[in-house]
Every structure is written in structure tokens, then in C-alpha cells.
Amino acid sequence: MANHKSNLKRIRQDKKKALHNKYYAKTMRNAVRKLRAVTDKDEAVKLYPSVQKMLDKLTKTNIIHKNKAANLKSSLSRHIAALG
Template sequence: MANHKSSLKRIRNSETKRLRNRYQSRTTRNAMKKLREADKKEAETLFPSVVSMIDKLAKNNIIHDNKASNLKSQLAKHVNAL
């Protein structure tokens, strides 16, 4: 167990951030799943919000920038193919 006040605080902070990151990434994954199952019209309205969520994950270093680009590309191809 940690002994220093700063390390105890770091443990608390990192747990809070871990839970927040987990919530945001899970919400984004659910939105992507919903977009893939949607019909053409609904998918086109969902697409900008899902892309925005992916960009926020990349900006906060929850996912890598290249992964964000790949996800956006795959979703765009899917929406265009509908």
C-alpha cells in the first residue's frame, strides 16, 4: 500500500479517471453498434454524433489517433454502402 499522501491521492485520481474513460469508451462503442444496426436515414443522422464521440476519445488519449481514424473510416464506408 502507498505511504505518501501524494501517492494516495494519485491512486484516487487514477481510479476516477479510469472509470470516466471506461464510461466514455463504452458509450461510444454502444453508439457505433447502434449506427451499424440502423437503416440508411437513421445512420446518416447518427453518424456526425458518433464521429464527434470518437474524436473526443482520441483528443483525451483514451484511444489512439490512428484507431480513431480507422473507426471513422469504417463507419463512413458502412453508411455510404447502405
């Protein structure tokens, strides 16, 4: 365990940030899961921009890696294109 006040504070901050990041990462995963479950193309096209915006925001704040966001956006757009 840390002995310095600054280390104790850093530990508290890290716990708080980890909880915050976990919430947004889970929210993103649920949104992606919801979009993949959609079978109607019109509904998927309406939902896609919000998911894309969420991925871009999480990438900007380094909650997810930029390549992961790019892979997810690519796979989701392919999923939407495959819908009939």
C-alpha cells in the first residue's frame, strides 16, 4: 500500500476513473449489441449515427482504442449494408 498522500489520492482518483470508464464502455457495448440485433434496415440506419458518435467520443477520451472503434464502425456498417 502507498505511504505518500499523493499516492493515496492517485489511487482514489484511479478507482473513480475506472468506474466511470467501465460505465461508458459497457454502455457502448450495449449500444453495439442493440444495433446488431436490429433486423430492419431503416431502424438500423437511424440508430447507426448515434452509435458512431458514441464510439468517436470514447475514442477521443481514450476509453477505447481508435482501431477498435474503426473496426466496430466498419463491421456495423457492413451489417447494415447486408440487411435487406
